[in-house]
Amino acid sequence: MTTVFVTGLEFYGFHGVPDAEQKVGHRYIVDLELEVKSNAHHSDQLADSVDYGRVSLLALEIGTQHQYRTVERLAQVIGDAILTEFVTTQEVLVRVAKRLPPAPVIAEEAGVQLLIRRAK
Numbered sequence: 001m002t003t004v005f006v007t008g009l010e011f012y013g014f015h016g017v018p019d020a021e022q023k024v025g026h027r028y029i030v031d032l033e034l035e036v037k038s039n040a041h042h043s044d045q046l047a048d049s050v051d052y053g054r055v056s057l058l059a060l061e062i063g064t065q066h067q068y069r070t071v072e073r074l075a076q077v078i079g080d081a082i083l084t085e086f087v088t089t090q091e092v093l094v095r096v097a098k099r100l101p102p103a104p105v106i107a108e109e110a111g112v113q114l115l116i117r118r119a120k
Contacts, residue, residue, distance in 0.1 A: 001090065002038035004050045006059075007031045013063045015074055015098075022067055026098055028074075029109065030059050033093040034082065050086045058085060071096045071112050079116035091117040 009030040014022050032055060040049035059078045068074045075094040082092045097111035 002036045002041065002049065004034045004036050004038075004052050004055070005032060006052050006056050009056055009059060011060050011063045013067075013074075015063075015068045015071065017069050021102065022069075026102075027100075028063060028071075028111075029097045029099060030063065030078065031093075031095040031097075032056075032059060032078075032082070034086070034089045035091045036086075037088045037090060050089060055082060055086065058082065071098060072114070075112050075114045076116070079114055083116065083118050089118070091115060 011028055012025050013028050014025045016022050016026065034050055036050050038049040040046065058081055062078050062081060063074065075096045079092045079094045083089055093113065093115050095111065095113040097109040099109050101107060101110040103110065
């Protein structure tokens with residue numbers, strides 16, 4: 001297995017439990033780790049791995065063109081889409097963080113991390 005990763009993917013999205021958050025929007029950061037059945041280390045061919053650029057664009061599209069109440073749901077949809085689109089991916093770790101979340105405390109970010117495995 002090979003781990004393909006993308007860290008610090010940022011976008012502005014309109015997710016959140018309160019309606020106001022869904023209207024105003026917020027900055028999000030996504031980190032992805034994909035466990036891939038890859039032979040690219042021998043073949044030197046991208047076709048034998050996963051294109052992290054395409055993975056990033058897929059996550060960006062989901063984060064900016066859809067709305068979800070929870071970051072849990074956003075992370076799940078991103079992970080499911082990656083497993084569907086990139087068939088050599090066996091599992092994906094999706095971390096979604098909201099920058100400077102609106103909360104009764106001051107925090108740099110808050111979010112979730114999900115590990116999603118391909119069904120056997």
